[in-house]
Amino acid sequence: MSLVGHQPPPIFRRGPAPLARLFVFVAVCLALLAADLRFRYLEVMRNALSVVTYPLQMAAATPADVVSNAARYFGTLIDVQLENAELRRHQLGAGERLLRFEQLEQENAHLRELLQMSQRVQTKSIAADILYNAPDPFARKVILDRGAQQGVEAGLAVVDANGVIGQVTRVHPIQAEVTLLTDRNQSIPVSVVRNGVRGVLYGVGRGMLEMRHVLADVDIQPGDQLVTSGLDGIFVPGLPVATVTRVNRDQDAFARIECEPLAAIERSVQVLVIGRAAYPPPPPPPATEGGR
Amino acid sequence: MQPTNRSSRILQPVKLWFVYLSLFVALGLEYIPTGRTPGLPDWVALVLAFWCVREPLAIGMGAGFAFGLLMDVGLGAAMGQHALAYVVLAYLATALARRVLWFPAWQQALHVLPLLLLSQALMVGVRLLAGAEFPGWAYFLSSFSSALLWTPLSLLLLLPQYQPVERDDNRPI
Numbered sequence: 001m002s003l004v005g006h007q008p009p010p011i012f013r014r015g016p017a018p019l020a021r022l023f024v025f026v027a028v029c030l031a032l033l034a035a036d037l038r039f040r041y042l043e044v045m046r047n048a049l050s051v052v053t054y055p056l057q058m059a060a061a062t063p064a065d066v067v068s069n070a071a072r073y074f075g076t077l078i079d080v081q082l083e084n085a086e087l088r089r090h091q092l093g094a095g096e097r098l099l100r101f102e103q104l105e106q107e108n109a110h111l112r113e114l115l116q117m118s119q120r121v122q123t124k125s126i127a128a129d130i131l132y133n134a135p136d137p138f139a140r141k142v143i144l145d146r147g148a149q150q151g152v153e154a155g156l157a158v159v160d161a162n163g164v165i166g167q168v169t170r171v172h173p174i175q176a177e178v179t180l181l182t183d184r185n186q187s188i189p190v191s192v193v194r195n196g197v198r199g200v201l202y203g204v205g206r207g208m209l210e211m212r213h214v215l216a217d218v219d220i221q222p223g224d225q226l227v228t229s230g231l232d233g234i235f236v237p238g239l240p241v242a243t244v245t246r247v248n249r250d251q252d253a254f255a256r257i258e259c260e261p262l263a264a265i266e267r268s269v270q271v272l273v274i275g276r277a278a279y280p281p282p283p284p285p286p287a288t289e290g291g292r
Numbered sequence: 293m294q295p296t297n298r299s300s301r302i303l304q305p306v307k308l309w310f311v312y313l314s315l316f317v318a319l320g321l322e323y324i325p326t327g328r329t330p331g332l333p334d335w336v337a338l339v340l341a342f343w344c345v346r347e348p349l350a351i352g353m354g355a356g357f358a359f360g361l362l363m364d365v366g367l368g369a370a371m372g373q374h375a376l377a378y379v380v381l382a383y384l385a386t387a388l389a390r391r392v393l394w395f396p397a398w399q400q401a402l403h404v405l406p407l408l409l410l411s412q413a414l415m416v417g418v419r420l421l422a423g424a425e426f427p428g429w430a431y432f433l434s435s436f437s438s439a440l441l442w443t444p445l446s447l448l449l450l451l452p453q454y455q456p457v458e459r460d461d462n463r464p465i
Contacts, residue, residue, distance in 0.1 A: 018352075018353075018383060018386065018387070019383075021352075021353055021383075022353060022379065022380070022383045025353050025354075025356075025357050025375075025379040026376060026379060026380070028357070028372075028375075029357070029360075029372040029375045029376035029379060030372070030376070031372075032361075032371045032372030032375065033370055033371065033372040033373065033376065033418060033422075035371070036370050036371035036372060037370050037422040042371045045371065046365050046371065049361060049362065049365040050365050050366075052362060052365075053319075053323070053362055053365050053366040056316070056319060056320050056323055056366070057323045057366055059320060059323075060320050060321070060322075060323035060324045060325070061323070061324070061325055063324065064324055064325050064326075131325065132325040132326075132327050133325075133327040133328050134367070134368050135322075135325065135326070135327075135328075135367045135368070136367050136368050136369045137328060137330075137427040137431055138369070138416075138419040138424040138425065138427055139368075139424060139425075140425070141368065143325070170368065177368055183425075184423060184424060184425045185423060185424070205425040
């Protein structure tokens, strides 16, 4: 056996210098961040890794479930009876409204037929419970107990008894993640009920909303109700969203319109996931210049 | 194996599977849904810093990166956010390894506290650049509670290494 080509013993070999490895790892992390935050490329990678994390998450959620169920179990009988009476009263009122609503819907369909307008959008809805706030402290998100297996899709609107609370942004097999309207990266196209003025509502944090892209001379007053306009082709039109609280016109070309959400966005427990049964066809491509 | 100067004990060599098991347990603790309660310790960061200080040859930035990605996926954070923080944390903790073990446990915790704060500040910086909302100063309480747990955690994680090599019923410890 010759000494030529003999390797040094592996005791002292430690690979590349730590600082070099740090730079490589940091560069990879920054690339991942850019790809995820700016371009949303990494959903595939997320799904692949969630194969590892999902069993752990389920296991970790079990003790929390036990605690919350125990709290509910030991809730006093009187509380439940009071709640039951309250619900009965609500149901009576809702039943009466529903009777009238069915009749009005038939009448509406009939009138639309007479006027030869297209029918209103068909909707589908899934009832769900909010399990808990998402643990990411930088975003306002909640986790629902319904997921892809129950037909929840990304993009659907989530409403509680009073109005829209947010939009489904990520769907897991039996859970879904909802971004609340008050998140800074969430926006929703709305229109004013009184006169149909359209705008886009953005979350600004601190539980408040702001309507942007509305010219300063447009007729909007504090107290106006805002509903979804449905122009995005995703939200169902006509869902109540917010009330205008303050209008500030002395800034520049656009009015600063502060709004307050109608729904109990950060407090609701039972919600409904609402979406269109069928999406509208994509808009026609813009006509080329001088093509007439 | 690095015997602490204060301790006259000679520890057994660490088992690599125990290092990774403790990291996975920390990950499981992290996944317990607690909502937005501020000040809960960052278990993975703490355990990672602990092993990087104790066993810089066994574990390092690679593990920080991998567990950071698992955190990002499990918590629904931005991809690479925790990975970046943990890689930097692992690097600095490894750099501290030679020096920190000469101090008693509570002073070790004081050494690690700035590293934990720095890793949290990195995450805040990254998310604020991406346009997220500032989570409030209470967010940084997490580092302090983690540092408080350093002493009990080091006792707990070193337990398997305290065992004598061969059992001898006549020996006092």
